Amino acid sequence: MFDKILIANRGEIACRVAATARRLGIKTVAVYSEADADAKHVAACDEAVLLGPAPSNESYLRAEKIIEAALATGAQAIHPGYGFLSENEAFAGSCARAGLAFIGPPASAIRAMGSKSAAKALMESADVPLVPGYHGENQDAGFLRGQADRIGYPVLLKASAGGGGKGMRIVERGEDFEAALKSCKREAISSFGDDRVLVEKYLIQPRHIEIQVFADSHGDCVYLFERDCSVQRRHQKVLEEAPAPGMSEQRRRAMGHAAVAAAKAVGYVGAGTVEFIANQDGSFYFMEMNTRLQVEHPVTEMITGTDLVEWQLRVAAGEPLPQRQDELQIHGHAIEARVYAENPEKGFLPSIGTLRHLRTPAAVHFELGQGAGAADPAAVRIDSGVRAGDAISPFYDPMIAKLIVWGRDRDEALARMAQALAGYQVVGLATNVGFLLRLVTSTPFSRADLDTGLIERHRDSLFPPARPASLPVLALAAARLLDDGRQPGVTDPWAGANGWRMNGTLTHRIELGEDAGTQVLDIAYQRTGWQVRVGGQVASMTLAGREETLLTIKLDGAVVRGHVVRDGQHVHVFHRGEHTTLQYSDPLAHAGDAETEGGRLTAPMPGKIVALLTAPGAVVEKGTPLLIMEAMKMEHTITSPADGIVEELLYAVGDQVSDGVQLLTFKPA
Template sequence: MFKKILIANRGEIACRVAATARRLGIKTVAVYSEADTDAKHVAACDEAVLLGPASAKESYLRADKIIEAALATGAQAIHPGYGFLSENEDFADGCARAGLVFIGPPASAIRAMGSKSAAKQLMESADVPLVPGYHGENQDAGFLRQQAGQIGYPVLLKASAGGGGKGMRIVERDEDFDAALKSCKREAINSFGDDRVLVEKYLIRPRHIEIQVFADTHGNCVYLFERDCSVQRRHQKVLEEAPAPDMSEQRRRSMGQAAVNAAKAVGYVGAGTVEFIANQDGSFYFMEMNTRLQVEHPVTEMITGTDLVEWQLRVAAGESLPKRQDELTIHGHALEARIYAENPEKGFLPSIGTLLRVRTPAAVQFELGADGAGADPAAVRIDSGVREGDAISPFYDPMIAKLIVWGRDRDEALARMARALADYQVVGLATNVAFLKRLVESEPFANADLDTGLIERHRDALFPVPQPAGLHVLALAAVKLLDGEHACGTRDPWSDTDGWRMNGTFTRNLAFTGEAGPQVLGLRYSRQGWAMQAAGQDALVSVAGQNDGQITLKLDGSVVRGTVAREGDTFHVFTNGQHVVLQYSDPLAHAGEAEAESGRLTAPMPGKIVALLVEKGAVVEKGSPLLIMEAMKMEHTIYAPASGTVEELLYTVGDQVTDGVQLLAFTTD
């Protein structure tokens, strides 16, 4: 076994590898960028080496610096994690030339499967069923458009060297093909340095099922069953589960054996995933092979009683696979939800900011029994690369954590996931936690009516119209506000803010604004507590207890519990599985402030201008695309808010912009 390894990655996977290595008595070396100086993965390792500036191209993608760091620190091997250089055959070759072990497959296998086009041609020769499409080298735009017409719309454009949903576009009509191809190629070159694409028939209501495979250097290869990753947004996975619902044993064996055959065809070693697109009738087609560990690997660990990172380390050190195929069994059901800093209601736009408050459901680190089998795994597991106080920056993927739960069956796992999401509290930026809870509790997901279009097909249910906050929510926010006012008071009765009056009662209105718009809470002070009125309800409210933001109230005898976190005039209320954000309007504090200037189009986040779609003086209709920004390796289009004229373009292609800056001057008709 190795004595020291370098982890060429960041975030939760770097923390995960460090934890497994520590358990095996292996020293670890972290690498980091200037943006990650105080990151969790740096603290998790025994040593750390600075690579360079925040940009991934100048730090985590610098293979030469990573290899130099490994040699300088005496590491024997490099674990690439996933993303960055994990599927880069040149990096794997470079490690070998430097005398370092690359904890992954040989470069030849990465090369064979690294190009989606080449991989499909290889699978075709091995009689693996493929989705109809063009996987060749001709990248002429006119030729690709002709191929799309022959395949038949809708088609899927996919970056040949891609992954993670980047460089993918669904094209419904021939007239949309050219614009989609340009966008796809831009995103592909920015993410992978390769703008080649393939064109495939886009299947209606398909499921995305992948098989975890593992091979060693002694000729052994096994599959650790399947994961269903059908629930996606923008071609990126949102929820994963293992095993796949409604999977027959015969189909499981067929897909598992096909995956093993694919791995053996390229002389595979280590952890890999063979991905299939499956029709509702059970037929399946090869999509691609990811020559690395996947983000969703924990659900496989939970149902098989294995530690796949330990398997990686042992296989890379020359050991045989810890288990044979006949020793692997499925135990229970596991779900994984990806907690992201993003705003689902705004097209899943990434959110940038500081994690001011993070409260997670009770979790126990996943550990195996003494023999790796027989014992139930932890009911709730959280893999995270950030802590309270850390920042989510625009430079890397906005994942906050992976929330993984296990149950004896799918129903128990679903219930456990819903409870865990209800207990997950994040303040400081937008997250997808509430959306995930709605998704887990939705009828189609609960009934396993799965396909890659589930979110779009059930958009109305998953993105409900915002409703006014109930009296109990407003009461919790009001008590937090009043508590703050009281804390600012003095012993001077003329300055006190407790609402005391010598004769009569004091009445005031507290103005809040939530997702559904403004709301007013009527508040009357009395000896018995506060009489509050809002949302067509009224109740006598008193405080039964407070601790670390947790408030217990009595509303006319009913008990209400919640947690309230305050950021200036913003109140985050967590109660009964809800997260409600309320903005308090202090009439004195904001008196005289001017209204926001109209006619401005601003950047929704820090990023780079990659395309200007209009010129100065252009007259456009409402909804017309104006420019395209790139942030976090994803493209975001800015559209005209109304019909009007572009008066001035304030930035050019290639310019970096900060969050909220005006991008162009625009006059409405």
């Protein structure tokens, strides 16, 4: 076994690898960019080496600097995590030439599976069923359009070197093909440095099922069952679970054997995932093989009682697989939810900011690598690379954490996931926690009515219209604001700030804004508390207790509890699993701060202009695409808010822009 390894990654996967290494007594070396100098993964390792500036291509993608760091610190092996250089054939080869073990497959296997087109050709020769499509090298736009016409619409364009949902476009009609191809190629070259694409038939209501495989250097290969990753948005996974609901033993064996055959065909060693697209009738087709550890590997660990990172380390050190196929069993059910800094209500745009308040559900200890049945019946696991006070920057993936739960069956796991999400609190940026809670408690997911279009098909119920905050939520916010105005220890009634008056009753008005409108609360100070009047409702309220952010109030005698966090003029209330953000209109604050946007069109987040689709003087209709921004390696199209005229473009292609800047001037018709 190794004495010291370098972890060539960041965030939660770097922390995850470091945890297993620490348990095995292996020293770790972190690498970091200037933006990550104080990151959690740096603190989790024994040593750390600076790679360079924040952009990935100047730090985490600098293979030569990573190898230099490994050699300088005496590391014997490099663990690439996932993303960055984890599936880079050249990097794996450079590690071998430098005398370093690459904790992953050999370069030849990465080469064979690194190109989606080449991998599908290999699978076709091995009689693995493939989705109808074109996987060749001819990248002429007219030729590809002809292939799409031949296959029949809808078709899916996919970056040949892609992954993670990037560089993918669904094309419904032939007339949309050219624009979709250009967009797909732009995103592919930005994300992977390779703009080649393949064209496939887009299947309606398919499931996305993947098989975890593991091979050693002694010729043995096993599959650790399947994961269902069907619930996706923008072709990126949102929820993953193991085992797949409704999977028969016959189908499981067929898919497992096909996955093992695929791995053996390329001389695979280490952890890998063979992904299949499956029809509702039970048929399945090979999609791709990811030659690395997957983001969703914890659900496999929780149902098999394994530590897949430990398996990676042992196999890379030349040891045989820790278990044979007949020793592997499924125990219980596990679900993973990816908690992201993003705004689901705004098209899942990534959110940038600081985690000014972070409170997570209690994690129950889960012993990795202790065999099936090791999971506690109440197991909750949180894999995270950030802490309260850390920033989510525009340079890297905006994942906050992976929330994983285990149950004796799927119903128990679902209940536990809902409970855990209800206890997750984040202030400082937008998150998808509320959306995830609606998703896991929705009827289709609860019934395992799964396919890759679930979110879009049930958009109305998953994105309900904003509704006014309830009286308990408003009362909790008001109680926090009123309590903040008290002066503890003051005994002089003339100096107090608690509303005492010698004659009469003081009434105070609080305005709280939200998406559904503004709520006006009239607060009358009473001897033992307050009387709250809002929208025709009247209730007596007293503050029964306050412990940090947890407030307990009595509302007409009923006990109401919730966490309330004040962040400047915003009051965040976490009550009964819901997060409500209210804007406090302080009557003493200066008025007139609001700026009327008029014809302004602003950047939704920091990014780069990659395409201008209009020109000054152009007359456009509402919804017309005007320009395309790239942020976090994803494209965002800015459209016309109304019929009107484009007056001036304020930025050129290639310009970097900050969050909220005006991109162009526009005159509504």
